[in-house]
Amino acid sequence: MGQTPAETIGVLADVTVAEEGLSFGRDLAAPVSVFFGDHRIWSFVPSLQGTRVRGGGCRVAWPASLLPYLKGRAEVSVRHQQSGETLFRGTVAFDVGDVSVQLVTSEGAPLAIDKGGHLGRTFAGSGEDRRGTLVDAVNAALRVLTELDVPAFLAFGCLLGAVRDQELIGHDNDAD
Structure with a gap:
């Protein structure tokens, strides 16, 4: 069980990933x-x-919602x-x-x-119908807000995806 031999790369050569979670040899305040x-x-x-550990660094447990899926082996990278x-x-x-x-889901x-810590479907692999439903809902909300003279705009992942790629970000799952 646990970590098999792995290649560790980069500035934080003391990052490890195992069955229990991830360990960082020093505090990392960046995502x-x-x-x-x-x-x-x-x-x-x-x-x-x-959770901070003696000598610096921290350990991060796998989210509870992931645990039922962590069966077998995975090629893991941390970026x-x-x-x-x-x-x-x-x-x-x-x-x-x-x-x-x-x-993945059963389908x-x-x-x-x-970002709330919940396990859910992402836009990657979603059909046009799911993405279209979200875009329709955003347009409806924007129409209502405009009628009420409330300024509104896209933010976070929706804005980034629209500007950078002209589409929803694959690993996102909502509209802001």
Whole structure:
């Protein structure tokens, strides 16, 4: 069980990932993203969500909502969100199973932890109908707010996706 031999890269060469969670050898106040393969499953700030350990650094447990899915092995990478630098990359064994961790719904839709800590579907792999429903709801809300003379605008992931890629961000799951 636990971590198998892994390649650790970058400035934070003391990042480890194991069955119990992630360990950072020093406090990191910048957001990181955790990927299973190419699938972004979770982003967080270690110094805010972790438990400090003696000698510096912190440990961050896997979110409780992920635990039922952590069966088998996964190719895990941890990336600094702002620079994109890979801080950890390796195969992690979550139990003795020889299967790949599958973080998807029964229909195969990707799941990820959102900013509220909940596990849910993301826009990646979602059909046009789901994305279209969200865009329609945002347009309806904007119409009502405009009628009430309340200024409104897109923010956060919706704004970033619209400006950067002209589409919803794949790992997002809501509209701000």
